[in-house]
Each structure stands twice: as structure tokens, then as C-alpha cells.
Amino acid sequence: MARLPTIFLPHGGGPCFFMDWTPADAWDRMASWLRGIPGSLPEQPKALLVISAHWEEALPTLLTSPAPPLLFDYYGFPPHTYKLAWPAPGAPELALQVAALLRNVGITTATNTERGYDHGVFIPLKVAFPDATVPTLQLSLQVGLDPAVHQAIGRALAPLRDEGVLIVGSGMSFHNMRLFNQPQARAISQAFDAWLEDAVSSNASERADLLTTWWRAPLGREAHPREEHLIPLMVTAGAAGGDPGRVVFRDTVLGAVVSAVQFG
Helix, strand or coil: CCCCCEEEEECCCCCHHHCCCCCCCCCHHHHHHHHCHHHHCCCCCCEEEEEEEEEEECCCEEECCCCCCECCCCCCCCHHHHCCCCCCCCCHHHHHHHHHHHHHCCCCCEEECCCCECHHHHHHHHHHCCCCCCCEEEEEEECCCCHHHHHHHHHHHHHHHHHCEEEEEEECCCCCCCCCCCCCHHHHHHHHHHHHHHHHCCCHHHHHHHHHCHHHCCCHHHHCCCHHHCHHHHHHHHHCCCCCEEEEEEEEECCEEEEEEEEC
């Protein structure tokens, strides 16, 4: 099979793609880009491995149900958004493979058979893969959100790219909830986004160093007061190996610049 890229995507705000919003077109360009992901790939993936900003555990934890439900982990949205469906099958066999790859580099994992796909998974992937036929495995972040640890997780998972697995980090390149729709959001998000583009397009060694110390970036902590929405990028960067990264989508949403990154 052709080697698949790794992708860090913005997953929007709550169920944003499936409800009315003000302004009405706020999320349209992001949705259009998400819909284009399958067609941009060299081959259709056999499975999706998704690391979402919305799941943290003491150990990297694998969602091993063969048919995960949806976890509606957002609040205050219209009733119909709690009735969305995305019945993608789970990937318990891939979970065994992931656990083995991580074990080989000394990383201990755990499993969860009951949790559902959270909205960092099903909201963007319902747009990108609406047929919900590709087996999907969710992997948690590890408590502590250490960027070096998550890059190491990604490096261990890199061989999956040659086996038809699309590794997806789901978060947001800018995630300061207090600043959306505020005048200062644009300048802060632009400064951080410019740094992020330079960092991901650097050679693999420099990229790793820059991402490991991301908080030193211009206005890094203003862009990410808490970094859970940035850490999925670390996994996709680690899995990239020597492949270059590039910004493949950028938009201004609710006054802030947000972007998506692809490696390979």
C-alpha cells in the first residue's frame, strides 16, 4: 500500500457543522476542507487511528469496543445535536497492534471497552467520512500532556502508515475559549500560527525540539492556556518520521486563525 500521511485537523466547536451558527458560514470552509480529506489521500484508509483532545487517561488508553457508541460530551447545544449518528465500527484488532508497538518501546497502555467516540472524533469524521464504514480506533492522550511523550507515541505508531492506517490528531491550532470573537484573538492566533507553520515545516530533529518546547512560541500560552487541543499534533508529528509537514488548511473562525497540518 502507499504510505498514508498523518493529519492534525481542527474539529471545530461542539457540533458546529450540524447546526445553525452566527455568522451562518462560520464553519463552512472548515467543513469543505474536511470533506476533501478522503480524496486527497493516495489510497483509501483501511482504518483510522484518532487521537482526540477530549480524552485523557493515566496511561495511553485504547477504545477496544467493536461497535463504540457516541459520547455526546458537549453541553448547551440544540436537542437534535444529541441525536447525531456515526456508526463507524471499532478496530479491536488494530488496538492489539497499537498496544504491541507501544509496548516494544516501553510504553504501557490500557484499554476501555465501554467509552464512546467523543465529539473530537465523530464530529469532524462525520463530515470527512460520512458513510462511517472505515474501522476507527480512538487512542487517549496521557495525563500530564507531555509533548515529548506524545511524540514518542507517534514514532512508535509510524509503521501503521504503511499498512493503510490514517493517523489523525483532532484538536485546534488555537484554543483560548475566552478570546474567540474578541478583538485580540486575531493577532494572538496569527502569531502562534506563523510559528506553528515554521515549526512543522522544519527538519524532523528541529521540529521535534520546537514542538517539545511549544510554550516558548510567540504568545504560545495565550493561544493555548491549556494545551490539550495542541497535543494531538505531537502524535501526528512523531508518526511523520522524516516526512515534512505543511499547513494544508487555514481560516479565520470567530475572529481567530485556525489551521490544519499534514505530514507526508
